[in-house]
Structures are given as C-alpha cells and as structure tokens.
Amino acid sequence: xxxxxxxxxxxxxxxxxxxxxxxxxxxxxxxxxxxxxxxxxxxxxxxxxxxxxxxxxxxxxxxxxxxxxxxxxxxxxxxxxxxxxxxxxxxxxxxxxxxxxxxxxxxxxxxxxxxxxxxxxxxxxxxxxxxxxxxxxxxxxxxxxxxxxxxxxxxxxxxxxxxxxxxxxxxxxxxxxxxxxxxxxxxxxxxxxxxxxxxxxxxxxxxxxxxxxxxxxxxxxxxxxxxxxxxxxxxxxxxxxxxxxxxxxxxxxxxxxxxxxxxxxxxxxxxxxxxxxxxxxxxxxxxxxxxxxxxxxxxxxxxxxxxxxxxxxxxxxxxxxxxxxxxxxxxxx
Amino acid sequence: xxxxxxxxxxxxxxxxxxxxxxxxxxxxxxxxxxxxxxxxxxxxxxxxxxxxxxxxxxxxxxxxxxxxxxxxxxxxxxxxxxxxxxxxxxxxxxxxxxxxxxxxxxxxxxxxxxxxxxxxxxxxxxxxxxxxxxxxxxxxxxxxxxxxxxxxxxxxxxxxxxxxxxxxxxxxxxxxxxxxxxxxxxxxxxxxxxxxxxxxxxxxxxxxxxxxxxxxxxxxxxxxxxxxxxxxxxxxxxxxxxxxxxxxxxxxxxxxxxxxxxxxxxxxxxxxxxxxxxxxxxxxxxxxxxxxxxxxxxxxxxxxxxxxxxxxxxxxxxxxxxxxxxxxxxxxxxxxxxxxxxxxxxxxxxxxxxxxxxxxxxxxxxxxxxxxxxxxxxxxxxxxxxxxxxxxxxxxxxxxxxxxxxxxxxxxxxxxxxxxxxxxxxxxxxxxxxxxxxxxxxxxxxxxxxxxxxxxxxxxxxxxxxxxxxxxxxxxxxxxxxxxxxxxxxxxxxxxxxxxxxxxxxxxxxxxxxxxxxxxxxxxxxxxxxxxxxxxxxxxxxxxxxxxxxxxxxxxxxxxxxxxxxxxxxxxxxxxx
Numbered sequence: 001x002x003x004x005x006x007x008x009x010x011x012x013x014x015x016x017x018x019x020x021x022x023x024x025x026x027x028x029x030x031x032x033x034x035x036x037x038x039x040x041x042x043x044x045x046x047x048x049x050x051x052x053x054x055x056x057x058x059x060x061x062x063x064x065x066x067x068x069x070x071x072x073x074x075x076x077x078x079x080x081x082x083x084x085x086x087x088x089x090x091x092x093x094x095x096x097x098x099x100x101x102x103x104x105x106x107x108x109x110x111x112x113x114x115x116x117x118x119x120x121x122x123x124x125x126x127x128x129x130x131x132x133x134x135x136x137x138x139x140x141x142x143x144x145x146x147x148x149x150x151x152x153x154x155x156x157x158x159x160x161x162x163x164x165x166x167x168x169x170x171x172x173x174x175x176x177x178x179x180x181x182x183x184x185x186x187x188x189x190x191x192x193x194x195x196x197x198x199x200x201x202x203x204x205x206x207x208x209x210x211x212x213x214x215x216x217x218x219x220x221x222x223x224x225x226x227x228x229x230x231x232x233x234x235x236x237x238x239x240x241x242x243x244x245x246x247x248x249x250x251x252x253x254x255x256x257x258x259x260x261x262x263x264x265x266x267x268x269x270x271x272x273x274x275x276x277x278x279x280x281x282x283x284x285x286x287x288x289x290x291x292x293x294x295x296x297x298x299x300x301x302x303x304x305x306x307x308x309x310x311x312x313x314x315x316x317x318x319x320x321x322x323x324x325x326x327x328x329x330x331x332x333x
Numbered sequence: 334x335x336x337x338x339x340x341x342x343x344x345x346x347x348x349x350x351x352x353x354x355x356x357x358x359x360x361x362x363x364x365x366x367x368x369x370x371x372x373x374x375x376x377x378x379x380x381x382x383x384x385x386x387x388x389x390x391x392x393x394x395x396x397x398x399x400x401x402x403x404x405x406x407x408x409x410x411x412x413x414x415x416x417x418x419x420x421x422x423x424x425x426x427x428x429x430x431x432x433x434x435x436x437x438x439x440x441x442x443x444x445x446x447x448x449x450x451x452x453x454x455x456x457x458x459x460x461x462x463x464x465x466x467x468x469x470x471x472x473x474x475x476x477x478x479x480x481x482x483x484x485x486x487x488x489x490x491x492x493x494x495x496x497x498x499x500x501x502x503x504x505x506x507x508x509x510x511x512x513x514x515x516x517x518x519x520x521x522x523x524x525x526x527x528x529x530x531x532x533x534x535x536x537x538x539x540x541x542x543x544x545x546x547x548x549x550x551x552x553x554x555x556x557x558x559x560x561x562x563x564x565x566x567x568x569x570x571x572x573x574x575x576x577x578x579x580x581x582x583x584x585x586x587x588x589x590x591x592x593x594x595x596x597x598x599x600x601x602x603x604x605x606x607x608x609x610x611x612x613x614x615x616x617x618x619x620x621x622x623x624x625x626x627x628x629x630x631x632x633x634x635x636x637x638x639x640x641x642x643x644x645x646x647x648x649x650x651x652x653x654x655x656x657x658x659x660x661x662x663x664x665x666x667x668x669x670x671x672x673x674x675x676x677x678x679x680x681x682x683x684x685x686x687x688x689x690x691x692x693x694x695x696x697x698x699x700x701x702x703x704x705x706x707x708x709x710x711x712x713x714x715x716x717x718x719x720x721x722x723x724x725x726x727x728x729x730x731x732x733x734x735x736x737x738x739x740x741x742x743x744x745x746x747x748x749x750x751x752x753x754x755x756x757x758x759x760x761x762x763x764x765x766x767x768x769x770x771x772x773x774x775x776x777x778x779x780x781x782x783x784x785x786x787x788x789x790x791x792x793x794x795x796x797x798x799x800x801x802x803x804x805x806x807x808x809x810x811x812x813x814x815x816x817x818x819x820x821x822x823x824x825x826x827x828x829x830x831x832x833x834x835x836x837x838x839x840x841x842x843x844x845x846x847x848x849x850x851x852x853x854x855x856x857x858x859x860x861x862x863x864x865x866x867x868x869x870x871x872x873x874x875x876x877x878x879x880x881x882x883x884x885x886x887x888x889x890x891x892x893x894x895x896x897x898x899x900x901x902x903x904x905x906x907x908x909x910x
C-alpha cells in the first residue's frame with residue numbers, strides 16, 4: 001500500500017474511533033443523569049425540609065408547603081426530569097435551591113479552584129511518576145531503585161487525609177512555611193501570585209503524593225517488562241545506542257500500558273480532590289457536591305454529577321486516544 | 334467526613350495539644366491553663382463580661398458593670414484593622430431579606446436581642462401597643478441610611494413586610510408575620526412611623542421581629558419590582574447595618590467593610606472577614622497557624638479546649654437557652670405509659686453522659702430551656718440516676734423481664750429504635766443503649782446519614798425516640814413542640830405529647846405580652862412537661878467562642894445563641910495594632 005493511502009486510512013480509523021467514543025460518552029451521560037435524578041428523588045428528605053437545616057430554626061409547615069409548591073417539587077418525578085433534561089439540553093442547568101443562583105454560575109466559580117488543584121497535580125504526578133519509574137527501571141536493583149520502590153510502597157499505604165493533616169501540622173503549624181488552608185491570604189496583605197502559589201503547595205503536594213506513586217509503579221513495571229523483550233535485544237544487537245533503544249523503542253512501547261492509567265487517574269483525582277478540599281478549606285467542586293447532596297439541592301447535585309462524569313469520561317477518552325496514537329496496530333486497523 | 338452546618342468531627346485526634354506545651358518549652362508563652370476557661374454556667378447574664386485587656390479583676394466583674402467595661406474597651410480601642418473570624422458552616426450564598434437570607438452585619442433589624450434575649454431598640458426607637466394589644470405603633474430612628482446613602486424610612490419596612498407575605502415569595506418565616514395563620518397588616522403612618530394591625534394579640538411578635546434571620550429591613554428603592562429569587566441585588570446587597578458588603582467567594586470567605594455613616598456609630602474595624610471552615614481539624618489547624626482571630630460556635634468543651642491550647646487565645650464557654658433533649662414518642666405503645674418514660678429517665682446517668690459527650694457535666698440540663706432565659710424554671714421534677722428505682726418502677730407497673738432479658742407487658746416488648754445523626758447524638762446513643770440495657774430496655778441504633786433523612790422519618794410521626802432541641806429565643810416556640818394541635822405529619826409535636834392544661838397555658842402564653850405575667854405561665858408549662866417526663870433534657874447547647882485576645886480587643890462576649898451573628902456588639906471590637 002502507498003504510504004499516503006495508509007495514513008489516510010489511519011486517519012479515518014482514528015476519526016471513527018473518536019466518533020464511536022463520543023457517542024458512547026453521550027449515552028453514559030444520559031444514563032448518569034437519569035440515575036442521579038432517580039437516586040436523589042428516592043433518597044429520603046427534600047430540599048425544603050433541609051432548609052430548616054441543622055440550625056433547627058423554627059418554621060411553620062404551612063410556609064414550607066407553599067415553598068415546595070412554588071419550586072415545583074410537588075410535580076411527578078418524570079415530569080420534573082423531563083423539564084430538567086429539556087433545559088439542560090439548552091445549556092440551562094436550573095437554579096440552585098440552596099444557593100439561589102444559576103447552577104452553571106455556581107459551578108463555574110468552583111471549576112477554577114478544583115481544576116487548578118487537579119490539573120497541577122495531574123501534570124506533576126505524570127511527569128514525576130514517569131521519570132521516577134523510568135529511572136528506577138533503568139537503574140534496577142540500585143540504591144535509587146530500592147528507595148523508589150520503598151517510597152512508593154509507603155506512599156501507596158498512606159491515606160490522603162493523614163498525609164494532608166501531617167503536612168499541615170509540620171509545614172503550617174510547626175514551621176509556618178505555608179498557610180494551613182484557603183486560596184489566598186485574606187485582608188490587605190494577600191492576593192498576589194506568590195501568595196496564591198504558597199497556598200497551593202500543601203494541597204497540591206497532598207493530592208500529588210498519593211497519585212504519583214501509582215504512576216511510578218506502573219511505569220517501572222511496564223518498562224522492565226518491555227526491556228526484557230526480544231526486540232530490545234535485537235535493537236541493541238543492531239548496534240543502536242542505549243539512549244535510542246531506551247527512548248525510541250522501549251519507553252515508547254512501555255507507555256502503552258501506562259496511558260491506560262490516565263482514565264483511572266481522573267477518577268482518583270476527582271475523589272481525592274474532595275478530601276483535599278475539605279482539609280485545606282479549598283472552595284472546589286468536591287465540597288460543593290457533597291454539600292449539595294446533604295442539602296438535597298437537586299439541580300446542583302445534577303450539575304455536579306454531570307460535570308464530574310464529563311470529566312471522568314474525557315479522562316477515559318483521552319486515554320483511548322493516547323493509546324490509539326501510540327499503538328500502530330490500533331491505528332491501521 | 335461530613336461538612337454539614339453544625340456537624341463536626343468528634344474526638345481529640347489530630348495535631349493539637351502538644352503545641353501549647355512546645356511553645357512553653359521554647360519560652361514563648363504560658364501553657365494553657367484550664368482555669369482560664371471562663372465558666373459562665375450562670376447563663377448569659379453573667380456571661381456578658383470578661384472584656385479582654387482589662388485585667389482579670391474587671392474581667393470577673395458581675396454583669397452590672399458590663400457597660401462600663403465595654404466603654405473602657407472602646408476608649409482603649411484603636412480604629413482600624415482586619416478581623417478574621419471562622420464559622421463551622423457555609424455562608425449564605427446570596428443576601429436578600431425578602432426570601433429569608435439576611436444577617437445582622439449587612440442588614441439591620443427593628444430590635445436586637447440583649448444578652449438575656451430581651452429585645453432592645455435598634456431601628457425601632459420606641460413603640461406603643463394599643464389597649465387591646467392589636468395595634469403596634471413603631472417609631473423608627475430618623476438618621477438610619479442605606480449603604481448607598483438613601484434614608485431608611487417606614488416605607489422600606491412596610492415594603493419588606495408586604496413582600497414577605499406574598500404567596501409567590503419564598504419567604505420561609507411567614508408565620509412570624511401572622512397570628513393564627515392570618516396576616517398582620519403593616520402601613521406607614523408617616524416617613525418614620527409604622528403601624529402594625531394584628532388579627533389577635535401575639536406575645537411573640539416583637540421577639541420574632543428581633544431575630545435577624547426573620548425580619549431584616551430590605552431597601553424598597555432597590556428591590557421594588559424585582560424578582561427576589563433572581564435579583565442582581567442578591568449578590569451585591571445594599572443593607573443598612575454596621576458593615577457594607579464587599580465581596581464573597583463561596584466556600585472560601587466573605588469580606589465586609591466598615592459603614593462610616595451607620596446610625597448607631599461606625600464600627601472600629603476596617604474589615605470583617607468570615608471564613609467558613611466546615612471541618613473541625615481544618616478549623617483547628619487554621620487557628621493554630623494563626624490565620625484566624627476569632628473562632629465561633631464550637632459546641633463542646635472538648636473541642637474548645639483544643640483551640641484554647643493555642644497561645645494568646647481565650648476561650649469563652651457560652652451556654653444558650655437551647656437544650657438538647659432525648660424524647661420518646663408518647664403515641665407509641667412502648668412509651669404510652671408515663672412510668673416507662675420516668676424509669677428511662679432514672680436509668681440514665683446524665684451527668685456522666687454529658688461529661689463524656691460535651692466534656693463538662695456543668696452543662697447538664699434540667700428543663701426544656703437553658704438557664705439563661707427569662708422564662709427558665711429550674712424547679713421542675715428531676716429524675717436522679719437510680720437504676721434500682723427504675724427497675725422497681727417497671728416491676729410494679731407490670732413490665733416483667735422476658736426473653737433476652739428484655740421486659741414486656743401484654744405482648745409489648747420494651748424495645749425501640751433510635752436514629753441519631755449529628756455527632757453528639759451518635760455519641761449519646763450507645764451510652765443510652767447501655768444504661769437502658771441494664772434495666773431491661775432495648776434501644777436499637779439505626780444511624781442515618783444526614784438531616785434530610787432523619788427529618789423525613791421524624792415528620793412521619795413514626796420515629797419512636799429522637800434527639801431534639803428547643804428553644805431559640807422565644808418560649809412561645811414551645812407551642813409548636815408541645816401543643817396537641819401540632820401533631821405530625823404537618824406539625825412539629827413529633828413526640829405527640831398531649832395535655833389539655835399545657836395546651837391552654839401555651840395559648841395563654843402566646844397572647845400575654847407582659848413578660849412578668851408570662852413567667853409563671855411558662856414556669857408551670859415546664860413543670861407539667863417534665864412532671865410527665867414527656868422529654869428528657871440532656872445538655873444545655875453551647876455556642877463557644879475562642880478569641881485570640883493577644884490580637885483582638887473590645888470583645889464583649891457574643892450572645893450565646895443561635896442568632897447567626899458572630900458578635901453581639903460588632904461595632905466595638907477592634908484589632909490591636
């Protein structure tokens with residue numbers, strides 16, 4: 001086959017892959033929306049009762065009934081879902097019952113802080129994890145390798161809550177190097193870039209430490225496996241430099257199994273973000289979602305659920321695409 | 334890990350405690366001394382002292398010297414500075430009194446509670462009540478202004494009143510502006526006089542109007558014709574209170590700045606920043622790291638002492654009128670017999686329970702309201718801890734020990750379910766279970782995840798036993814909880830208590846507006862409710878505050894109540910420069 005035709009075919013295959021994946025994603029989103037909607041509605045309690053809240057302030061049942069009716073909560077569930085879906089398809093996720101603002105606006109405010117945490121942490125985990133993994137595999141059975149192995153074993157066994165609290169204790173309370181929480185120093189002194197970076201250090205470290213070790217272990221194991229393959233021996237026998245063997249042949253192929261971790265990593269980070277946001281009083285999506293569930297703020301719960309699934313789906317999509325791009329067999333099929 | 338309003342992580346875990354000692358070792362300051370914890374069990378009246386910076390002598394002065402002490406603090410205080418306060422729950426996202434979202438800083442009320450929960454004038458300079466107690470003529474101060482400079486007038490008050498009562502406006506406290514379900518009419522007599530016409534006398538009216546979350550005045554010139562649910566006012570509120578709204582980042586902080594033209598005198602502080610930190614460990618860490626000047630609304634002595642171990646801080650333990658109780662469903666066959674309820678009360682060592690859960694048995698509650706309230710009656714039947722007496726009472730009433738060591742009578746087993754959800758309830762439940770087991774009563778614990786769930790169970794009227802609290806500020810609230818007309822599913826008498834004498838007294842209490850005449854009415858109500866052991870008081874709810882007194886002055890004690898206010902006198906607090 002002509003090389004031109006081959007690449008054209010590859011491109012078409014890639015497009016088809018993307019199209020199918022996108023279709024799958026939409027279906028998943030629909031199922032998630034129905035599932036979350038049903039789950040919330042059949043969970044005991046309703047948002048108006050939660051209004052009274054833990055403050056246990058006195059309200060009259062008649063007043064609450066009026067509010068319930070005004071909010072359309074008396075309608076049948078399928079009617080409410082239909083309404084929600086119709087609006088959602090037009091980009092309107094409704095009004096938060098507790099916060100009394102458009103859900104899209106509330107979420108937009110929280111996306112920034114959450115994605116800053118998750119984004120920085122993801123990049124750091126991949127870069128550091130892959131580097132440690134490669135170095136560790138190449139220098140197998142050296143002191144460095146042992147240190148990495150033991151380190152990642154310990155890292156993997158430490159709960160995020162504990163890591164976070166220990167970092168706060170050590171670096172915020174004892175040494176006073178970094179702030180214990182929040183995004184900026186409040187009052188007149190805070191708000192600069194340096195100040196914002198300082199506030200990022202501990203939460204990002206907490207989130208990264210636990211994620212990083214997974215990447216390290218994966219990369220190390222995968223590279224070691226590839227290095228034992230025949231074609232590596234062939235490449236070396238051909239007289240290729242060790243650098244070329246390692247980077248062009250071995251590492252690239254080892255990435256095939258490493259990129260599949262991307263999908264899992266997104267899930268892990270979304271989960272972890274909630275814990276980290278709570279410890280460091282970080283105004284992110286994880287805390288918002290949990291708060292919304294406790295308050296039975298249906299539209300807000302739906303918004304956060306849809307966004308989180310979208311995020312996780314795109315993580316998997318990204319992993320699929322990266323896998324496709326790296327794997328020639330998948331490309332030409 | 335939960336992040337609900339009043340929920341908190343229990344237990345003395347985490348990186349605390351040692352810090353105070355380490356600082357001492359390093360010669361940086363004195364270790365925390367338990368004696369520094371100012372115990373104010375005498376209630377709110379006595380609680381209103383201890384202005385920091387005045388020396389221990391003044392700090393221990395009686396409540397009568399309060400004004401002098403506050404005055405001295407003001408003189409000592411320098412204007413300026415930023416105060417950062419922490420609260421354990423999320424802030425309102427928006428502000429609009431018309432839909433029940435207001436506070437006592439940005440907005441102002443007609444009255445404000447004094448430390449004994451007696452309403453004192455704020456926007457309302459004075460008021461007169463007609464002979465038949467159905468017409469209130471309220472005179473407003475002349476010099477109050479909105480933060481945009483417009484004068485605050487009677488038309489604002491009337492607009493606020495009428496809008497809140499509209500059926501399509503989601504104001505959740507309409508009941509406070511009604512009597513027996515009928516609207517109270519408001520009209521402006523002139524620019525500074527409001528006339529309220531009541532369908533029938535109401536004792537609680539002024540108290541309801543004093544609660545900042547119920548009736549804060551909203552500006553007519555900015556909100557007329559706006560949809561209160563979606564108005565742009567909600568995120569940039571203009572109030573008339575001592576502080577102006579500056580900005581709010583949800584889940585992170587809110588910044589208020591001084592309103593120089595406040596009619597009651599401008600605050601000393603430049604800025605008041607509030608940080609909502611829902612997690613106890615995170616709050617503690619921020620306080621220990623010096624990022625918080627005032628930590629508010631800690632509910633137990635155990636956590637309060639953890640905070641107070643930070644150098645330079647002073648804890649204030651503040652009992653409230655609110656009493657946490659353990660209540661049994663009177664309509665349930667298990668509890669229909671008052672002997673069973675009384676035996677349960679005798680079986681519980683409440684002093685030990687409160688010591689374990691709250692950290693100090695001083696706060697064991699005797700009645701359905703706390704000792705700080707004017708209507709409090711301490712001379713109610715008490716049920717001392719006496720398991721043998723509990724057993725013999727049950728024996729005599731015919732509850733014989735049956736299978737599995739559980740008592741039974743006429744086919745009814747002395748076994749019931751409890752659904753604890755807040756941390757303190759989850760701490761109480763196993764203790765109660767053990768004490769009851771010892772006298773042959775079984776309590777099964779079914780933990781529920783959150784308030785919304787437990788509320789649904791309770792409102793069905795089928796909850797067998799439950800934890801509940803009363804009262805916020807007004808003894809008339811007892812009507813909702815103990816009057817026989819308030820049964821579930823619509824009412825809040827979830828324990829289905831019914832007593833015709835109590836019903837009658839509650840109605841009388843709601844119509845009598847003279848406090849001195851109301852006192853004996855509520856004293857008798859408490860006596861009757863406790864006499865039948867309709868509920869078992871556990872502890873007086875605490876609303877503790879820990880202040881970095883090395884940095885903050887003029888702190889005259891917050892009122893220990895669920896008022897949603899951080900400070901009782903926000904204008905007098907200052908930052909030491």
